[in-house]
Amino acid sequence: MPGTARRTTTAATLAAACLAVAATTAPAGARPPAAAADAFVTRDGTHLALQGDPFRFGGTNLYWLGLDENVGGVDYPTTYRIDDALKTARAMNAGVIRSHTLGTSLGCAKCIQPALGQYNDAAFASIDYAVSRSRALGLRLVVPLTDQWTYYSGGYTNITGWLGLEPKAFYTDARAIAAYKEYIAHVLNHVNPYTGLALKDDPTVMSWSLGNELNDMTTSWADQIGAYLHKLAPRQLVAAGRQQGVDAAALASAQVDIVDVHYYPSNAATEAADAKAITAKGKVYLAGEHGTTSVTAADALALADDPNVTGALSWSLFGHADDHGYVQHDDTFTLHHPGDTAAMRATVLAESAFALTVAGDRPRPAVAPTPPLVTSVSKSAGINQIAWRGTAGADGYRIERATAGADGPYTTVATGLSDNDAPYLDPATPATPAWYRVVALDRAGRPLATSPALATAPGQDSAADPLQSFILTSSHSDTLTTTPDGDGVRVAPAPRKTGQITWSRPGLTGFQADLATLDRSALPTVQTSADGVTWVNATPTPQRRGDHTLLTLDDLRATGHVRLDWKADAHPAPLTGATWRAATASPATGRPGAFQQTPAAGATGVDTRTPFTWTAAPGAAYYTLTVSKNADLSAPVLQATSIRGTTYAPAANLQPNTTYHYTVTAVNAAGATPAGNAPATFTTGDLVVDDFESYPTDSALATAYPRNTGGGAVTSTLDTAHADGTGHSLRAAYDHGAPGYAGIIRTLPTPQDWGGATALRLWARSDGSADQALTVQFVANGTYWETTVPLTDTTGTDLTIPLNSFKNPAWATPGTLDAGKVTQLSFYFNGQAATGTAWIDSVTATR
Template sequence: MTLRIRRTVVVAVLAALATTALPAPPAGAGARQQAPDESARRADHTFVVRDGTRLTLAGRPFRFAGPNMYWLGLDENVGGTDPADPPAVDHPTYFRIRDGLTTARRMGATVVRAHTLGVSTGHPRSLEPSLGEFNPEAFDRIDYAIAEARRQGLRLIVPLTDNWQYYHGGRYDFLRWLGLSTDDDGAAFYTDPAARAAFKEYVRTLLTHVNRYTGTAYTDDPTIMAWELGNELNGMTADWVDDLAGHVRTLAPRQLVAAGSQHGVDPAVLASPHVDISDSHYYPPTAAGIAADAAAATAAGKVYVAGEFGSGQATDELLNQVAANPDVTGALFWSLFGHHDHHGFVPHGDGFTVHYPGDTPAMRTAVTALTRFAGRMSGRPAPAVTGDRPLLTAVDADYGINTLRWRGTAGATGYLVQRRGPGGAWATVSGTEPVGADDAPWFDLTTPTGPVSYRVVAVDATGAALAVSRTVGTTGSQDQVYDPLEDWFVSAGHSDSLRRTPAGDGVLVAPGRGRSGELRYRRADLTAATVTVASSGRPRAVLQVSADGTSGWRTVRPRIDRVGPGRYALSVAGLRGVDGMRVVWGRDARFAVASVALTARSDSTASTAPGAFALTAPAPDATGVSRLAALDWSAAPGAAYYSLTVSAHADLSAPLVAVSGLRTPGFTPTTAWPAGTTLHVRITATNGYGSTTATAAFTTRADLPGVVVDDFDTYPSDAALAADYPRNTGGDPITATLAPAGEGSGHSMRLDWTPGASGYAGVIRNLSVPQDWRGTTGLRMWVEPGADGQQLTVQFVASGFYWEKTLTFAGTEARVVQVPFGDFAPPPWATPGPLDLGSVTQMSLYPGGTTGASSLRIDSVAAYAS
């Protein structure tokens, strides 16, 4: 079948406005460097060509490095206004795509590998939600990502399906749709004619699509360097590889074909005359392993690419050896994420997440090594590109202390928060060192009384200004929120008729031609609002307010100011008794909304110091407290933030913890408290009018021998436990909840799972600080099976290498098990390596051995010493 995309048409004037640049940054900041460098510009419309076992571009050798950015077409990490909100699957925002690709360029990338630009089946948001039914809306973000990569001079490797059953789909979708067996690792995908035909139709639909932003068919776009038959396709047969590679070659004769299985080099790939690139993956990477696979691939006449390698092992020592090997044409790390739409970075808990310039010293070291490696592979240094300017998304007044949130800038290494009073000069109030994007929310601990204005300056490693945010004015009794409209999380609701159109550094929101629409906001005690719109003339926009935000809407007359070419600001002020505001489009309206800024009275006001409060957990003077115990205290009425000091000395000298600026009444340590020690605690609640202090003490228990991994006593709720033990999304459903203690006091962890099509279920714990298990003998834990014959696979990552052991339990009685490290072995899918216990970064638990819904409890996990 031929898929025809029905585009939602926005009026012609808005299409013209879509190319209008947003206001330039204030003087003193460099302009956004949007264009690719000259060498990339010259090669924009040139296909990458295979020349034997090498690649060329415009007649020159082409070697590359860069990231995997699997989420560019469909993102599993979309959450709410707070990056801590639970993730959901949705299309990534235009900002995330643009910011992520700009970050890739800043790290020297010339090629990006992106699964969900090609793998998009089986989910309501995907390209093919069910067999033979295609979702035109799913093409929009794929189109935009390809167009943005093209604008930035990046090339793409696009897998077409996945060996694994992740949210974005894969080869098992076709088997389930057709009622075919998934046994034998889904072998029918390669052998059944119906499965092959269904997949080929999906491939044809994708490859022949015409990009709405470029007007170019995917097969005619040199931005797409290679189509990969699939991600880590195990079990491919030689005839399947030949048939599918030939199918892609026929559809896209000027683009390359890549293929590879999970480990090593695949004989079927090496033998196929239609495959250009052999792709191998490494967790962890080793120079010897890469060299061996590269030699095998090039000996067979193929171009060799390391399509994935774990970022945690990115060092100059390793990557210099890879770059020096002429058989290695390209290498791509796993995996890069950019800034969150509202503040901070997009979080992802697989243990290989990379943010620029790095959240931790280890990540910063890896980012530096990866950037140098990209320069060695491409032969040119990373360009000093900068993304969208920083955006102040919220300024809240918390009991006399202002709290700021901002969206970060790709390419920036830090930020300066600046403040000025009426008629005054700008002054940096964030300290002598730049703060990071993940330091938001940021507290202005010296907030003065009265009106002030803020801005955020993005800086590079030398401290030079790259870009400056818009200015936000506020008082000590106001909350400000800014909605860039990239998502719907700030708004309270909208009509289905509204559509987004990317426009420069933002979006325009409007209904389709001839349709009405509305965009609603709900905030308690709204006092003012500014709606910025794009329009070819004075806009005929209707603004309405409501006392409850849901009914009784009344129209208000805004002040209208022209703020730029084709841009107008519609402002209302002096609102009283208003909890809601909405923008209304009539059927003949000819405007689009570019942003919405709201001002509300703060509900966090005070005129005195915070009220009394107390430590609640551990209980004051408690004994036998877990060494991993978190501290919780009752909320102090009127507190803007808390400071905490913990010491083994009554006078609080030589503190173990001394932190300030805690927003919530609680603290979780990153290292264990000393064993068998009385600890003294002082907590200070502060607002703009003074401070109140509470003190307490507790005594920790004598420790388990060795190193405590987790005793589950530190989690205040099931949600906190689940956040630390997220489900492996490729597996069957499983949940982690708190249960009564199995050993000692506090809690144990209960795992509930239901065996299904994936064949496994598990939870993954990424340790916030690597543990040193040297000097210990094995792993010890308390276990209570839920059924006779249950199994538990215990897996950990030590110095980048995976190790696991499967335990089988007879009976259901609780017991303590000890597993010597000598019993652990690398999983069959992992790269073998030495057992170096000096840096353990991850522990995963995979229960099994049952056929129905099951449960199991675990407590007191530790690396024990004999």
């Protein structure tokens, strides 16, 4: 009974290999990327081509590039976030991005069309930047021009609403069609100041979509709007599709080049069938959205091998936030790179493998990593906590600290951190000034880019303003303009205009402005104020750094406000960033106060997966946890530090039927306080391997326990009538068939430690057939173990199976049993009869 895990592992390995060898430069003899950027993607029957070569692609949806809803209201995304997301997509080998808000923007104050006949061309700023950066990064765009749904960025119901029409009249009413055409023309004729091209003339836009998920589209309407688009933009393609399934109108319309189909959840078999049906009708197939939660490497590579599949785009990718961590979204299909969980990391690898495989050796521009940025070093009860803005494509980060100055030397505070670890507490916070920097690392742990250092001192908080928006300022004049500049921006008044920008923080102690000029006559005046009303000119220390000038104020007192004041100048000095220091809002005024920890001393039968908890200690910055099998806490089996909350769930379960000793300690800059009832001793109970109570449906159970595809059929269902007395059991109806065996395999969500157990106990019930038996198989530290027990009790009974009765199967690699890391549990059903039914419940590791 060989295991089936090898098949999935092979696919995952292929995916990882594909990602690891992703090329960032053009192969020898290839056309230079710049030439490709000026070439349009063309349709060749059921396929696409670029400069005469096949054009297949993977990619993702970044629906918010033109207008966002995810960071505190509807607003334009910052240039950093646009850049970061596009670079992240490139790190995943994307060739195409689909973005609703680059073309759909109706009915809101910040939309392109706030009301019928009214246009807000300021809304094109983020669109223009996103299109120009996509072009520079070698990415093509699919842009929907309206939407079935009434999201924040609007859709066709805005047009029908303005006209007093029912929604479906959008497809038939002459006024609605004329209004839509007018909107389309306004968008397509817009000239991008970064490229000098009208959007209709930019090869970056691979296709315009008639709309997102248009469920009521008619063939005649698709013909009319498609023809209009082809007339306006003859070198760009037209796409169309509906919410679910293949849209008949899109398939029938002679004006539609690409039929766009959406999948929730992703299903490789359905995608392949749809691709075959669409190409049979002479159209190009695109999976324009597929939910990422169910994508496997095997599925991705199977689709890559299917020539009918031109492209597939995941839903949906989000990049880094402007301050720290990732932008979060409120659906279940959010994707972050390299992945928040093991499952998400596997999805990222699968998506990346697909995109790399279908792209072949198509050259694209190399992507330089954007250095991380330390956005703040603030105090938590006197302990430094470091927040940083991430780097697209980074796999992890290293925090470094210096105490002699910004030039070092630096020592490592922590490494192998993820974006989700920000802000990070420095448990060894020095009682002296310190400088922190963050190094972005690749998958091999090699440095990609290093942030500038941010200084701090005892009793002070520090912060950096990259000026991506004015959110960190207290005021600014309307004369200031923001211009993208490499990885940052430049802020300055318009030529020959005055301007001001102000920051306000209680207890300011230091300030520094970074200006992109060496001409001191163009520098702004630095002013300070105690109350924000009366201002005095300050005398900053100027310092040259490359072609920039730094203006620094130190030892500020009785200051709560600082501002830069530009006089009118033909070439005002551009501000590229600012940093400040201020009295901390979270000092340590004494050691942490008293608190209590759980499990309680002397507790028995403690669940091996129960998290450690404790009450909040007043004044604590963080907590440490030490767990040991020894009363003096030596040789700890678990040691954790910098825990911010009042609970800690170990990554692996504690061993069953084992006595442990533990202590939780509260820490701040003034000292440490152990829990009032520490150290405490407790004993774990049996480890519940599976009690079948966590599966809400038969489908969920069958997904968790797929059959061994090399054997006969098994149908697994939940059964409440036949169980061990509580909840559900697993009911397995099997048919050995020709293979002569049938079984189901459970890959455990997280490895389990059975180290304190001597037996496996389970409840089982027989159907009474002759010689019915159950083979129990598990994988521990990569080695297979199994044993067979008879099933005779037709009412159900507990079976206790000693672990030393498990042996290596004849077909498996022999080994020594080490139950410290069990990753898989399988059941095989045997007997004289080829068909039968067996019940299993309450599987535990016990003594």
